[in-house]
Amino acid sequence: MQPHLAFTNFLGKRIHLGVCGSISAFKSLELLRMLQRTGAHLSATVTPSAARFVTALSFEALGAAPVYGDMFDHRDAVFGHLDPGQDADGFVVAPATANALAKLACGLADDMLSCQALAFPGSLVIAPAMNPRLWNAAATQENLAKLKERGHVCIEPECGDMACGEEGRGRFPQLESIYLQALKAVTKQDMAGRKVLITLGPTREAFDCVRFWSNPSSGTMGAAIAVAAWLRGAEVTAVCGPVNLWLPEGINRIDVTTAREMFDAASENFPSVDAACFTAAVADYRPANPQQDKFKKEQGGLNVEFKANPDILKTLGSQKTDRQFLIGFAAESSDIEGNCHKKLSAKNLDLIVGNDVTAEGCGFGKATNGVTVVDAKGRSESWPVLPKSEVGWRIWDWMLGL
Known part of the structure; x- marks a missing residue:
């Protein structure tokens, strides 16, 4: 990371990271480490689909705590579906799939991550990653517009070659963009209007x-x-x-x-x-x-x-x-x-x-x-x-x- 981005004054802040089922899920591990270097505490939720690409143990090994998975697998955290909304200062969903965008836009809460996001009182930072045809679908764009209207920060995916061999917009956004938007979400806006x-x-x-x-x-x-x-x-x-x-x-x-x-x-x-x-x-x-x-x-x-x-x-x-x-x-x-x-x-x-x-x-x-x-x-x-x-x-x- 370039030195002008390496902030270290976020001790005492907690950022919750939601990870969805995308080939880009492995990049969320580096995002976790970038945010930890700021002094912030990181917790995470890995959806069952995301666990096919990267395990909850990987996040735990890097120091995230707690790390949630399936809704009913956490007997020691009966109210884990409410936890980030009670204690976290910021909530990042990266990568967010087309399915996740639809759930967030419609207020569905049928798994741990969607329930936690619905219960979170602040604005979410959402970093989509998906096939260009899924990204360009009318339903996806309508869901994205709804989320923006509600004040959530949606970082546009990048253009380029995809894992499937296609080319277009849908690549996981640049890590630095997600990192800074996450920090901004937990920063007092004391220079707003200037x-x-x-x-x-x-x-x-x-x-x-x-x-x-x-x-x-x-x-x-x-x-x-x-x-x-x-x-x-x-x-x-x-x-x-x-x-x-x-x-x-x-x-x-x-x-x-x-x-x-x-x-x-x-x-x-x-x-x-x-x-x-x-x-x-x-x-x-x-x-x-x-x-x-x-x-x-x-x-x-x-x-x-x-x-x-x-x-x-x-x-x-x-x-x-x-x-x-x-x-x-x-x-x-x-x-x-x-x-x-x-x-x-x-x-x-x-x-x-x-x-x-x-x-x-x-x-x-x-x-x-x-x-x-x-x-x-x-x-x-x-x-x-x-x-x-x-x-x-x-x-x-x-x-x-x-």
């Missing part, structure tokens, strides 16, 4: 048709901040430099390459947002006269003249309104807190996060970061080296606390 803008990653400034001036930013920190805001209910727009990072479909992603492209995208979206967090490692300069052709060694020495790029953070900071909250990042190699205080004032920020890119476990391309945080009210803190996902979550906690 619009958030994030910039992340490096920019690239070409000096011929194949070479560019850039930096080693991976975009992990900004992506973690973006996903954390989305999990907490915000409407998120992420302006991404050239990075290899997966983001959920719920995030409006705008891909750019150069600093000027990032400036244009950020400037266009900034007036409509409530908060912005600019984490991108933007190239301060660009080659003034990039060559259209590839530079050849035979041409002699390489001399590149540079021009300044627009300062995105300072420009938009000067346009910030009283209703907007602006967060900046400072990648430094010395005097972190001093430089943070200077940039906080110079760029009209509400909060700045500085990190020493030379420190162990920090900086570009790392899954962790150790930061100093300073706000406009004079409060400052230095945090130990933490997963970037945890840093991102804490930054929004700080904003909400001001």
